[in-house]
Amino acid sequence: MLKVTEKNEILVHNDGAEFPFAMITRADGVERTVFADTRTDLFTFFMPGYDALNDADAQEQLQSFAEVTCAQLQSGAVASAEGFDQDNYTESQLNAIFGERGLPTVLKEWTRDEPFPLFLVATLHEPYSATVLPEGGNIVLLNPENETTLLESLEKAGLIRLMINQDALNNYSDQPDTFQNDEAWADPRLLGVWDANS
16 A cells, blocks of 8 residues: 655554655656555556566566666756767767667766766666676666665665655564665655656
8 A cells, every 4th residue: 555645744544554665756846755565565656557467577567667767867867967969979878878778788888077877777787697887987777676676776866765664564564674774764855856757
């Protein structure tokens, strides 16, 4: 189950029980806080019907979501970059910038001297495939290996902020939680901006 608010408030279940997860994001130009029982529910906010998929189809949707998001982020980064001139780039570099995000990049290097980062899907590169990531450190990876890794990488990229209410999670499930975020509940705020429909 999930509940969504555009206000600075903490939502609970109808019976007063707290939600284990809260995710702050921006879609359609509006900041929203999504309260959910599971990570699957969180992704249902982005992809309606995701919670009804079998494991194989859900994995395909995570991969597709990461590819589409990388393409949107790359487009936005290029559009806002100062001093970007396509004539100064090789065909391989332009393919990496504007090419299909469902394919690995063949670039050897993408440095911090570039006017924007290169947004890539982690599962298309090492250690998931034989393709080596470009060196240079100016890479943002989205990792759709599973729900947890994708949420972690979305947060690292500044697209969401995820908070876990450990007590509510313990009450909801006896399964251990593996998300690497130790922060307590906080007032909703967004580390980065992402418009899902841009």
